[in-house]
Amino acid sequence: MKSRILVFALVICLLFSLTVFAKAPADGTFEGTGQGFGGPVKVNVQVADGEITAIEVAEHNESYGIGDRPLDIMSERILAAQSYEVDLVSGATYSANALKFAVKDALDTAGIEGFDAATKTEMTEEEITTDVVVVGAGLAGISAAIEAKLAGSDVVVLEKLGRIGGNSILSGGIVCATGSPMNEAFEDDADDLVSYYQERANGKADEELLYYIAENSGDSIAFMLENGVEFNEDIGLGGTSPRQRLHSSPSRGAGIVLPLLEKAEELGVEFMLERPVTSLISEDGAVKGVVSEGRYGTLTINAGAVVMAAGGFDADEAVRDMYSPHAQGAIPYTSKGNTGDYIAWAEDLGAELYFNDGVVGIRAVTATAYLTDSINLLGWLNTIAVTDEGVRFSSEAADYPILFTNMVATGRQDFYWIYDGVTMPELCELAVERNVGFKGETLEELAETAGMDPGTLVENVERYNSFAGGEDEDFGKAGIVALADGPYYAIRVRPATIGTMGGFVTNTNSEVLDIYGETIPGFYAAGECASGKFFDQEYPSSGTMLNIATVFGRTAGINAAAYAGE
Ligand SMILES: Cc1cc2nc3c(=O)[nH]c(=O)nc-3n(C[C@H](O)[C@H](O)[C@H](O)COP(=O)(O)OP(=O)(O)OC[C@H]3O[C@@H](n4cnc5c(N)ncnc54)[C@H](O)[C@@H]3O)c2cc1C
The missing domain is CATH 3.90.1010.20 (Sufe protein. Chain: A)
Structure with a gap:
């Protein structure tokens, strides 16, 4: 009995010491x-x-x-x-x-415990006053903040997410500009750019606004260069225009946003993250500040002027379905904060909103958050593309927004990019493994596995192959190369959006207009949240949105500072 008690005591001691040790x-x-x-x-x-x-x-x-x-x-x-x-x-x-x-x-x-206590953020109620408050820390917001600060205002930027940059930092970092320090040869190019944009907008764009972005685009690049942004030397082609205007940052969107952010912080702009603006303060028709309610509590900012730079609205599919319905079902590939919160406030304020069912349309293989997932490359290579019924529907080489339009016009949701066994076999195998691709030794087998009609797929591929070395009689694609031998792969591709067109109506001072065409005192808007009047449904060229965000962000900052200082 004694020895049992001793063993029991030893076990207790051992357990106790282990617990203490742990x-x-x-x-x-x-x-x-x-x-x-x-x-x-x-x-x-x-x-x-x-x-x-x-x-x-x-x-x-x-x-x-x-x-x-x-x-x-x-x-x-x-x-x-x-x-x-x-x-x-x-x-x-x-x-x-x-x-x-x-x-x-x-x-x-390491066997260490005790650092897992549930924590709760302290909620506070605060009220501050500043000259200019900017809603959204994307390119438009940061550009506005820099200019307002340089003009002598105190500036606070409220950002909904816990990171800076919105869509701008996710972007490819391509800016469409003419007459920049890097493409001075095209200095007299603004008229051509405006006609190009107007033609792509089917004559629906506001020509005064188009001239403003075209004539100030070179200066956007100068502003970026002065503030530490670097661009590749080669100036590229954009959209269907034969003129070279695309300036691209080697570090994509981050290569533009981060140097500008650094500049803004150096100037003393205050950035507050995870501070969603939830309403505007207005008095006698003028905007006087904002309220933010969120994880830190309530923050009221009384301001001389407010710049709205809150991006597009496709992160909320219900909002996108309402204002850009033709993109219904497309994968939203956009920054999570871009949910069009301002649409409701605009209505309360009597601000004019304009939507033309526009989106920046692309395509994607997977719905993972960033396009950099290598598998998405399979939706962009120059092979034959068919609907999920096996029917070819467009030149696969069409500029991406045009191809998006052509996809949507078929009324189908799923498409397949067809690969032979030699073009990208490893990536295709990965797509099969990840359930976004199908494989067949023959085209018939492929069609059956992917749920297409074998006869239709074979007929469409044979017709495509017959154009190799000659003319594409159906869609005018140049340089068709016939598919080689199997095995064959069908990679599922879906329409996707990386932005929206629409929102506030503004003038060339970035002042927001009301439903009677009058300016709303103290209220400015820039970037994707005020982009409806530049476009019809289809995005005309890479680089247009980043230019709009910079040109009108800067203009909003300058004018907001002047108004706040009156
Ligand atoms: C993957 C991808 C690639 C792209 N590539 C290019 C390209 O190469 N060239 C080009 O010109 N365009 C490109 N675009 C489009 C372009 O990035 C955007 O149109 C542009 O960045 C818009 O800038 P912005 O400042 O208006 O909005 P954003 O950069 O999206 O910033 C808006 C900010 O406002 C914040 N916000 C929203 N609501 C609130 C609120 N209630 N309170 C506080 N903050 C709020 C958002 O969180 C966000 O941070 C691309 C887009 C994507 C997604």
């Missing part, structure tokens, strides 16, 4: 890994005297400017809360989760 945080630095958007995120977590004292991100492959900043924000949150159970950074949840789980992994592996 709970007492050991000092040291511990490695952990989480899975991010671009691969593993590795951290070194330093623990001393029962506290997490440092989190070092040792390795990551998150997107430049998009996923990397949230890693720092999460580290700060965890350090402040002494718990990894903190709120994720909105708009960057993949990367934020990776950091959280990397820290958890480091602590778990």
Whole structure:
């Protein structure tokens, strides 16, 4: 009996000491890994005297400017809360989760407990006053903030997400401009650009606004260059125009947004993240500030002027279906914060809104958040494309918004890009593995696996092949190369949107107009949220939106500062 009691006591002691050992945080630095958007995120977590004292991100492959900043924000949150159970950074949840789980992994592996207490953000109620408040920290908002600050205003930028940059930072970083310091040879090109845009808008665009963006586009590039943005030397072609106007940043959208952000911060612009604007303050028809209600509580900002730069509305499919219905069913490939919150406020304020069922339409294989998923390349190569009934419907080489229009015009939702066995076999196999591709040894077998009528697919492919080395009698595509031998692959491709056209109606001062065509005092808008009057349904050329955002963002900033200073 005695010995049983002794054994029992020893077991209790051992368990107790193990528990104590597991709970007492050991000092040291511990490695952990989480899975991010671009691969593993590795951290070194330093623990001393029962506290997490440092989190070092040792390795990551998150997107430049998009996923990397949230890693720092999460580290700060965890350090402040002494718990990894903190709120994720909105708009960057993949990367934020990776950091959280990397820290958890480091602590778990070291057998350290006690850093998982549920945390709650303190909610406060605050009221401040400033000269200019900017809603949205995309390219239009940052450009406005820089100019307003340079004009002497105090500027606060409120951003809904936990990261800067909206669609601008996700973008390809292509800017369409004429007469820039890099393409001075085209200095007299504004008229041609305006006619090109007007033709693509079927005559529906506001010509005064078009001239404004064309004539100021070169200056947009100069503004970017002065503020540290770099562009590739080659100026590219855009849309169906034969003129070279596309300036492209080697680091895509981040290469434009981040240098400008740095400039704005250096000037003293205040950026407040995860502060969604939820209503406007107006008095006697003039806009006097904004209210933000969110995870930090209520913030009221009384301001001399407000610049709306809140982007498009396709992140909310219901809103997109209402104002751009022809894009119904397309994959929204857009920044999560772009939900058109301002549409309701505009109506309350009596501001004029204009929608023409427009979207920036592209196509995509997968619905993953970024187009950089390599598998999406399969929707862009120059092979034969058919509907899910096996019918060819367009020149596959058409500019992407035109191809989007042609896809939508078929009334089908699913399309297949057909590959032979030699063009991209590895990527095609990956697509099959990820259930976005089908495979068949023959075209008939492929059609059956993918649910197409074999006779229709074979007939369409044979006709396409017959145009090789000659003329495409159906859609005028140049340089057709016949499909080689099997196996064959059908990669499922869907229409997608990367932006919308529509929103506020503004004049060349970026002043917002009301339903009677009068300006609304103290209220300015720029970028995608005020882009309806430049387009019809179809986007005319890469680079147009970033130029509009910069030209009108800057104009809004200058005029808002002047108004606020009156
Ligand atoms: C993948 C992709 C590639 C693209 N490539 C190009 C390209 O190469 N060239 C080109 O010209 N265009 C391109 N575009 C389109 C272009 O990026 C956008 O049209 C442009 O960036 C719009 O700029 P913006 O400042 O108006 O809006 P955004 O950059 O989207 O910024 C709007 C900001 O407002 C915030 N916001 C929204 N509501 C609120 C609220 N209630 N309170 C506070 N903040 C709010 C959003 O979170 C967002 O951060 C691309 C778009 C995508 C998605």
